[in-house]
Amino acid sequence: MTGQVLAQMAITGITLGLIYGLIAIGLTLIFGVMRVIQYAHGEIYMLGAYALYYLFAVYHLPYWLSLILSTVIIFFLGVGLQLLLFRPLHGKPMLYSLAVSLALIFIISSGGLIAFGAVVKGIPSVISGQIKIFGAELTYERLVIAGISLALILGLWFLLQRTKVGIAMRAVAEDPETSSLQGINNRRMHFIAFGLGSALASIAGGLMGTLMFIVPTMGFMATVKAFMIVIMGGLGSVVGALVGGFIIGFIDSFLTTLASSELAYIMGFIVILVLLVFKPSGLFGQEWE
C-alpha cells in the first residue's frame, strides 16, 4: 500500500467523517432534546441536496446564497414538521414518532422520485484546482467542503456551550422537567432543535451532493449511517456523533477502496454490534430509560 493511496483514503475518510458527523449531530440533537425517533432524517438530507441543486444548478443563484437559502428553507421545513407531526405526539411512546417518521420516508422519498425523477444528477463544482498531499490529490473543492463542515461543527459547539439558546437546549435534553421549572420554554427549544437538526442534515446533503451526486433514494443510506453513528456514539451525545462519524467515515473510505463498498457497509454494522455488546449505551451515551 503506497503512501499515496493511504493519503487518498485518509482525505476521503476525513471529508466523509465530517459530513457524516454533521448528519449524525443533527439526528442526535433531535433525539436528545425531544426523545423522538426521526427515521426520516435521511430524507431531509436528500431534500437539502435537491434544494441546493435547484437553487444553484437550475435557478443559477450563487452557490453560497443557494447553500444558505436551502438550509434556511429546510430549517423551517423542520420546524413545520415538528409543529404538525411530532408536537402532537409529545410524551407518547416512541413507536408513534417511529411510525410518523416512517410515513414521512414513504411520502418524501416517493414524492422525490415523482418530483425529481430517478435520474442521478450532479451539482456543478464552483471551485477548481487541487493540490497534492503525499502524492494524493486534494481538490480545493473538497478542502472547502471540509472547511465548511468543520466550521459548522465548531459553530455548533460554540452554540451549545456558550450561547443561551444552546445551553437551554442541553438543559431540556438532560432534564425536561427541571428545565421548564427553571423558566426555559421547552416548546421553543423543541422547535429550534428540530429545525437545527434538519438544517444540519440539509447542509450535509448539499455538501455531499456537491462532492458526489444526488438521487432521490440517497436518503435511505444517510438514515442508516446516521442512526448507526448516533447509536455508536451514544444517543444524545454530540461528541459521540462526531467521533462515530469519523469512525464510520474512515471505515467507509478505507474498506471501499481496499475491498468493496459492500464490505464497508457490513463492517460498519459489525463494528457497531460489537461495540454495543461492550458498551450498551454507546461510546458516550448516557444511561436513560
Place this chain on the structure above:
Amino acid sequence: MHLLDIQNVSMHFGGLRAIKELDFTMGEGEIRGLIGPNGAGKTTFFNVVSGVYIPTHGRFFFKGLDITRLRPHGTARLGIVRTFQAITLFKNFTALRSVMVGRHLHSRYNFLGALLNTPGYRNNEQENLERSLEILEFMGLSKYKDELALNLPHGHQRALGVAIAMAAEPRLLMLDEPVTGMNPEETAEMMGLIKKIRERGISVLLIEHDMKVVMGICEKITVLNFGKKIAEGTPQEIRNDPTVHEAYLGGEDYAS
C-alpha cells in the same frame, strides 16, 4: 440464622458512594423500619437486595444463601418481593389481572399447557383466580377488580402494588414508602394490613418517611445517612438518639 444478612456491602456509582460498608441483619418475623433523610441510600439498598444492582463490594445472604449476584427474578424466586417508591404497576391491566400476573411463580405455569388450554392449565388458573381474589379481598380492593390500574385513585394504586407483591408469596416483603400520598384513613388501613401480613408469617422491611407509621408498627428501626448505618434500635431508642436528630436537622421533618 438471619433472614437477611448484609455483610460489608458497598454500592458505588462512578464517583458516587450510595452505600458504604453497610452491615445489616434482620430476623424472621420482624417488622423492620429503614429510615433516613433523602438520599441516605434506602432505595438503593432495596435495589441492591432485590438484585437491580450488584454491589461493588461485600456480600449478602438470605436464609444463609449467598444472593449477592442474583437478579430480580432470582431474588423473587427465593421469596424476596418488593414494592417501589414511584408507583410501578401494569397500567393497562385490571387489578385482578395484575394480581394474577403477580402469582407467576406459584401459578404452575406451563407454556404448552397454556397454549393448548389443557384441563390442567384451566384448573391451575381457577386456583390462581381464587387466590388472587383472596388477596384483593385482603387488601380491600375487591370492588376494583375489573378496574384498569391507571384509573385507580392514588391510594388504591399503592395498595394494588402491595397486592401484586403479596401474590408472589414473599417470605420477605420490602415496602418502599407504601403510604406516600395517602390520607390518614388509608395510612391507618395500610398499617393494619402490614401487621396482618406479618401475622401470615411474612417478614416486612419498610422504608417510610411518615414517622407515625414507622414508630407505630416497627419493632426495630435502622437509620441510614449518606449510605452508612448511623443507628439501630427500638423506636424508643431511635426517637431519643441525638445522632438521628442531627441527621434529620435541616432536611426531613422528624416529628415524633
Place this chain on the structure above:
Amino acid sequence: MSTAIRAQRKKIGIVLLGVVGGAFLLAFPFIIGQARYTEHVAITICFNVAMATSMWLIWSLGFVSFAHAGFMGIGAYTSALFLIRLGLPMWVGMWAGAFMGAAIGLVVSLPLMRTRAVYFFMASWAVGEVIKRIFAYYRNFLGGWEGLFNIKPPKLGPIDFANRTAYYYLALLLVVFVVVAVARMNRSRTGWIFWSIHESELLSSHLGIHALKYKVVAFTIACFFAALTGALYAHYHQYINPRSFDIWVSEFTLVHIIVGGLSSVAGPILGASILTLIDELLRPTEFYRVIIFGVILILTVLFLPGGLESIPRRIKARFGRLPEDQGTRKRLLGAFTDGLSRKAKGGE
C-alpha cells in the same frame, strides 16, 4: 344487562361470526368463480396477515423487529434450496425453512434482546439487512441478486398446488394456523406474561418473570411463523430474490399492524387485509401508492391511534350505552387514552 349475560352474548356473537366467516373463506374461490387475480390477492392477504400477526407477537413484549422480512426470506430460501438442490418437495422444505428461521432467530435474539427497545429496532434492522446481503452475496449457492427460479409448488396425490385455487387453501391453512396460535398464546397466561414485560419489565422481573427468556421465546416463535410464511411464499411465486425480503417489507408489515391496531390479534388481521387490498387497488399508480400509505399511516397515528380495531369501541363509547357513572366512563375512555397500548381486560 348483567356482565354474565353480556359475556355470553358476546361469545355467541363471536362463534356466529366465526362460522359465517369460516364458511365464506372456505367457499371464497367458488364465490368469485375462481378468478385468478382475485385469488392472487386473497393469497397475498393471507401471507401478509401471517407476517403481521407474527410481528405483532413480538410487539406484545414491546419490541418492533425490522428483521422480520429477513426471516421470511430464510424460510423462503431454505425451502427453495431443499427443492432445487436436494429435490425434496415443499412438504419437507417448508418445515426445514421454518425451523431454520426459528434456529437463527433464537441465536440472533440472545444478544439482541439484551439491548434496549430503542436500539433494538436498529439492531434488528441490521440483522435483516445482513440476511438480505447474504442472500445477495452467494451467487452460486443462493442465486445472488438474480435470485432463485423454478421453485415448483408441490403435489399431494391428485391435487397439484400449481393450481391457484388449491394454493389458496394452503395459504388459508397457514394463516389460520398462525392466527390461532398467536391468538391462543396471547389470550392465555403466556400473553399476560408477554404484556407484563411490555408494561413494566421492572415490575414483572421482580415477580419472578425472567424477561430475557420470554423475549427470546416470543422472538423465536415469531421467526418460525415468518419463515413458514416465506416458504409458502417461495413456492407460490416460484421465484424469489433478495429484494423480496428487504427492510421495506418489514416496514410495510409494521404499517399493517399500526394501522390495524396493536392491542389485539384483530389489529394485524384488519390492518394487513385492508391495506393489502388498498395496495392492490393502487398498484397502477406506482409511487403514489407509497405516498398514500404514508398518509394513511400519519392519519392513523394522529387521529386514530388505536387503529382500525378500535373503531367499534369508539362508536360504542360515543353512541352506545351511555355510561352511568364516572367509573365506567373512565374505564371506556381510559382504554384508549394510551391508544397504541391498550391491553385485554381481566377476569377472562
